[in-house]
Amino acid sequence: MSAFGLLTTLDADLEPSGIRTRGVVTFAEGEGPALPDGRPVGSMVLLGNVGGSIWPAFSAWRKSYRGADPLDAWSKSIIDPVAARFGATAFYPSDQPYMPFQQWAMRAEGLRASPLGILVHPDYGLWHGYRGALAFREGCDAPAFTPAVSPCETCLEKPCLSACPAQAISLAGFAVDPCRSHLASEAGRWSCMASGCIARNACPVGAGHRYPPEQLAFHMDALFS
Numbered sequence: 001m002s003a004f005g006l007l008t009t010l011d012a013d014l015e016p017s018g019i020r021t022r023g024v025v026t027f028a029e030g031e032g033p034a035l036p037d038g039r040p041v042g043s044m045v046l047l048g049n050v051g052g053s054i055w056p057a058f059s060a061w062r063k064s065y066r067g068a069d070p071l072d073a074w075s076k077s078i079i080d081p082v083a084a085r086f087g088a089t090a091f092y093p094s095d096q097p098y099m100p101f102q103q104w105a106m107r108a109e110g111l112r113a114s115p116l117g118i119l120v121h122p123d124y125g126l127w128h129g130y131r132g133a134l135a136f137r138e139g140c141d142a143p144a145f146t147p148a149v150s151p152c153e154t155c156l157e158k159p160c161l162s163a164c165p166a167q168a169i170s171l172a173g174f175a176v177d178p179c180r181s182h183l184a185s186e187a188g189r190w191s192c193m194a195s196g197c198i199a200r201n202a203c204p205v206g207a208g209h210r211y212p213p214e215q216l217a218f219h220m221d222a223l224f225s
C-alpha cells in the first residue's frame with residue numbers, strides 16, 4: 001500500500017471536516033491491535049485536529065445534536081463512512097478499552113510527552129489531538145520516522161510548570177484531583193474554565209494554533225464533567 005497516495009486521498013476526503021491525517025504506524029506481525037475478524041492490524045493512519053481545524057465543522061454540526069459526547073459522536077459520523085469507503089476498521093480514542101493513541105502518535109510523528117501529559121508537536125505545540133484511526137490489515141510503505149528533538153528539551157524556563165494555580169503540573173506528571181478541585185472553585189470558574197487551562201496556555205510553542213475561545217471552553221467543560 002502506498003502511504004503517500006493513501007494520505008493524499010484521505011486528506012482530500014476529510015478536508016471539509018478539518019480532520020487531518022496525523023501520520024502512519026506500521027506494526028510488525030502481531031504487534032498491533034486486532035481487527036474485528038481477529039487478524040492483526042498491519043498499519044494504521046492516525047486522524048486528528050491541528051489547532052482549531054475541526055471547530056467550524058464540528059460547531060455547525062453540534063447545533064442540531066442533542067445527545068451525549070458530541071465530539072465523539074461527530075468524529076464517528078465523519079470517520080465511520082470514510083473507514084467503510086477505504087475498507088478500514090476505525091478505532092476511537094474515547095472508546096473502551098482505551099487504545100494507546102499517544103504511543104501510536106509518538107511512532108507516527110516522533111512526538112514526545114510534555115509535562116502536562118499532552119504530546120507536544122514542534123509546530124502545533126499542545127494544540128492538537130486525535131479523533132480516530134483507520135486500521136488496515138496490510139502493511140504500508142511509510143518511511144521510518146526519525147524523532148525530532150522535543151520542544152520541551154530546549155524550553156529552559158518551562159512556564160507550564162509554574163503557571164498552574166493548583167500546582168497540578170509537575171515533572172512527575174499531571175495530578176487530576178487538585179486540577180478538578182480548582183476548576184470547581186470560584187477562582188477556577190473565572191480563570192481556567194472561562195479561558196482554558198492556564199498551564200497549556202503558558203506554553204510558547206505553536207501559540208498561533210491555540211484553540212478558539214469557544215473550543216477552549218468546550219474542552220474545559222469536558223474535563224470537569
Ligand code: B12
Pocket residue numbers: 092093094098099100101102103104116117118119120126128129130131173174176179197199200219220222223
Ligand atoms: C483517560 C484520559 C485522560 C484522563 C487521564 C487520567 C490518567 N491519569 O491517565 C484525564 C481525564 C485526566 C485526561 C485529561 C486530559 N486529556 Co486526556 N485522555 C485520556 C484517554 C481517553 C485515555 C488515556 C489512556 O489510558 N490510554 C491508554 C494507554 C494504554 O495509552 P498510552 O498511549 O500508552 O497512554 C499514555 C497516556 O495515558 C499518557 N498519560 C498518562 N497520564 C496522563 C495524563 C494526562 C492528562 C494525559 C493527557 C496523558 C497521560 O501516558 C501514557 C503513555 O504514553 C486518552 C485517549 C487515548 N485513548 O489514549 C486521552 C488523551 C491522552 N487526552 C488528551 C487531552 C488533550 C486531554 C486534556 C488536555 C483534555 C481537556 N479536556 O483539556 C486533559 C489534560 C488536562 C491538562 N491540564 O493537561 C489527548 C492528548 C492529545 C495529545 N496532543 O497528546 C488524548 C490522546 C485524547 C485525544 N482525543 O486526543 N485525559
Ligand code: SF4
Pocket residue numbers: 114115116120151152153155157158159160161202203204205
Ligand atoms: S512550556 Fe516548555 S516544557 Fe512546557 S510544554 Fe511548552 S515547551 Fe514543553
Ligand code: SF4
Pocket residue numbers: 163164165166167168169178179180182183192196197198199200
Ligand atoms: S486546568 Fe487550571 S488547574 Fe487544571 S492543570 Fe490547567 S491550569 Fe492547572
